[in-house]
Amino acid sequence: MLDLEKIRAETPGIVLGTAGAYLHNAGAALMPQAALDAQKNHLDLEARIGGYAAATREAQRLDAVYASVARLINAAPDEIALVENATVAWQMAFYGLALTFKPGDRILTAQAEYAANYVALLQIAKRSGAVIEVVPNDATGQIDVAALERMIDSRVKLIAITWVPTNGGLANPAAAVGGVARAHNIPYLLDGCQAVGQMVVDVVQLGCDMFSATGRKFLRGPRGSGFLYVRRALLRNLEPPMIDHFAAPWVARDAYELRADARRFESWENNYAARAGLGAAVDYALSLGLPQIEARCRSLSARLRQGLGLVPGITVRDLGASPTAIVSFTHERFPAREIVTGALAAGITIGASDPDSTRLDAEARALPVLVRASPHYYNSEDEIDRLIGYIAGLKA
Numbered sequence: 442m443l444d445l446e447k448i449r450a451e452t453p454g455i456v457l458g459t460a461g462a463y464l465h466n467a468g469a470a471l472m473p474q475a476a477l478d479a480q481k482n483h484l485d486l487e488a489r490i491g492g493y494a495a496a497t498r499e500a501q502r503l504d505a506v507y508a509s510v511a512r513l514i515n516a517a518p519d520e521i522a523l524v525e526n527a528t529v530a531w532q533m534a535f536y537g538l539a540l541t542f543k544p545g546d547r548i549l550t551a552q553a554e555y556a557a558n559y560v561a562l563l564q565i566a567k568r569s570g571a572v573i574e575v576v577p578n579d580a581t582g583q584i585d586v587a588a589l590e591r592m593i594d595s596r597v598k599l600i601a602i603t604w605v606p607t608n609g610g611l612a613n614p615a616a617a618v619g620g621v622a623r624a625h626n627i628p629y630l631l632d633g634c635q636a637v638g639q640m641v642v643d644v645v646q647l648g649c650d651m652f653s654a655t656g657r658k659f660l661r662g663p664r665g666s667g668f669l670y671v672r673r674a675l676l677r678n679l680e681p682p683m684i685d686h687f688a689a690p691w692v693a694r695d696a697y698e699l700r701a702d703a704r705r706f707e708s709w710e711n712n713y714a715a716r717a718g719l720g721a722a723v724d725y726a727l728s729l730g731l732p733q734i735e736a737r738c739r740s741l742s743a744r745l746r747q748g749l750g751l752v753p754g755i756t757v758r759d760l761g762a763s764p765t766a767i768v769s770f771t772h773e774r775f776p777a778r779e780i781v782t783g784a785l786a787a788g789i790t791i792g793a794s795d796p797d798s799t800r801l802d803a804e805a806r807a808l809p810v811l812v813r814a815s816p817h818y819y820n821s822e823d824e825i826d827r828l829i830g831y832i833a834g835l836k837a
């Protein structure tokens with residue numbers, strides 16, 4: 442059981458009373474005190490003794506961030522690269538793989554793919570002649586794994602899907618997709634940006650080769666932090682699309698040598714305060730327990746989904762057999778952004794999600810801008826009910 446009182450007492454936005462009912466964790470969650478302190482302490486040290494000396498003095502602590510992230514997802518520290526966000530993590534893996542794509546190669550993706558990933562697929566398709574094919578959904582709205590299996594042939598060079606899409610509550614059956622990828626030995630890039638921090642993540646069980654994630658969402662870390670996992674067996678064959686002398690030391694006048702570990706996807710300069718904050722956020726989540734976090738996220742979002750579903754005029758837009766802590770909905774009379782602004786004025790923070798962030802899904806379902814409410818384990822039942830009450834009270 443999570444100690445909600447303690448957790449809330451360790452969350453400055455809640456203690457100060459400045460964040461109100463904060464239900465925007467798929468945007469950027471409230472940091473725990475520990476993540477804030479880790480960053481502030483590092484910045485203070487940089488100010489006192491200089492950035493290079495601070496990194497040297499804190500080297501052990503900063504290096505431990507790799508081990509923390511690895512523990513979070515059941516990987517090894519040398520399979521982790523720390524980067525500035527999930528998009529860079531994903532791009533490093535994707536554009537690295539894409540160096541080998543030829544005309545006619547096939548990239549399989551899913552209906553709810555995120556805009557940042559999809560435009561990169563489009564660019565590479567244009568450049569390389571590879572084709573993008575979208576695996577259809579099953580009746581519940583998640584990727585149809587049987588259809589994926591039927592689409593496999595020797596020209597499939599990548600399966601790239603999003604586990605928890607930016608809206609729509611969905612959790613794609615990422616491990617079942619991994620089963621198909623493993624069975625056919627096809628590289629599998631999983632966007633886990635919105636899964637980490639709210640769900641148990643085990644890259645071995647997921648069967649993915651590459652996994653990208655961000656710090657600021659459900660992990661409760663700082664903005665501008667993220668990570669990439671690359672399975673060790675793939676690492677040696679995956680060239681970063683661009684390198685510097687950290688990723689690949691300049692070993693002779695005409696030669697460089699790529700690092701053997703996943704840090705080949707990093708560059709030399711980094712925001713060490715953000716790294717320290719990410720490490721603290723990951724350690725905090727681990728100390729609470731991801732199974733406990735996941736159970737509470739599911740129970741709070743089920744409460745919200747159920748409550749909103751009973752409000753006249755509300756359509757909950759979520760998909761999938763096992764929805765996550767992202768609740769998307771529309772009101773028959775009020776546009777999403779108006780609801781978000783009104784809720785903020787009433788002390789409730791939620792977000793909106795545009796159709797062009799998941800264009801394939803939005804077009805298939807004719808979705809307008811959605812309201813996106815994303816609770817986290819630190820929310821109280823009362824905060825969930827406040828949002829339901831606010832929505833129920835909206836009058837034209």
Ligand SMILES: Cc1ncc(COP(=O)(O)O)c(C=O)c1O
Nearest residue numbers: 526527528555603606607634655
């Ligand atoms: C599914 C998904 N993938 C990737 C990203 C990109 O993450 P970042 O902004 O950290 O690059 C987002 C951001 O909203 C997302 O929703």
